[in-house]
Amino acid sequence: MQATNEQLLHLSISMMSTMTNKLLVLALGASLMSGCASQSPAPVDTTADQAALKEITVTWFNAYNGGDANTAAGLYAEDAVLMPPHASVVRDRAAIRAFLAKDSTDAKSAGLKLVNGVETADVNGDWGWNSGSYTIQDGSGQSVDSGSYLSVSHKVNGKWLYVRDIYNSDRPLPTPPQVK
Numbered sequence: 001m002q003a004t005n006e007q008l009l010h011l012s013i014s015m016m017s018t019m020t021n022k023l024l025v026l027a028l029g030a031s032l033m034s035g036c037a038s039q040s041p042a043p044v045d046t047t048a049d050q051a052a053l054k055e056i057t058v059t060w061f062n063a064y065n066g067g068d069a070n071t072a073a074g075l076y077a078e079d080a081v082l083m084p085p086h087a088s089v090v091r092d093r094a095a096i097r098a099f100l101a102k103d104s105t106d107a108k109s110a111g112l113k114l115v116n117g118v119e120t121a122d123v124n125g126d127w128g129w130n131s132g133s134y135t136i137q138d139g140s141g142q143s144v145d146s147g148s149y150l151s152v153s154h155k156v157n158g159k160w161l162y163v164r165d166i167y168n169s170d171r172p173l174p175t176p177p178q179v180k
Helices: 005-037 047-065 069-073 093-109
Strands: 076-083 113-124 127-137 143-156 159-169
Touching: 047 069, 047 093, 047 113, 047 127, 047 143, 047 159, 069 093, 076 093
Parallel strands: 076 159
Antiparallel strands: 113 127, 127 143, 143 159
């Protein structure tokens, strides 16, 4: 069966109409997408928040070294989680305060001091993080341990609070004495 010229013309017009509609939809979509892409949000200056996060770290180190568990624990959200090396996970501000009180007292009694190393901080909205290195020094200033940390903070009512805080020792655990 052979199509007539009129049928072929009708089919051609129908196909062109369908293709034109598809091209229009694609062109409109591309136009909308390029319009959205060109309207990206202006960069936000987070310098003050980054400095605030770094200051919290300084406060934490000073409080820990001074045996001030109340100040150190006050830097944590009520439902914060602390993940120290070679110890169980500590959950909530009260438990973190108790852990830091004992840990900082033990360190101070042993003549040890935590020293903050290189640190970076960044912010995205009301969330921020700091990461850095630390050393533990004995009374003579000799390094007896070193490690790194990562703290995630949330800004609540204008105040940055740790919600997750983890630090790790770079050194292996001492070898236990052999049983004879």
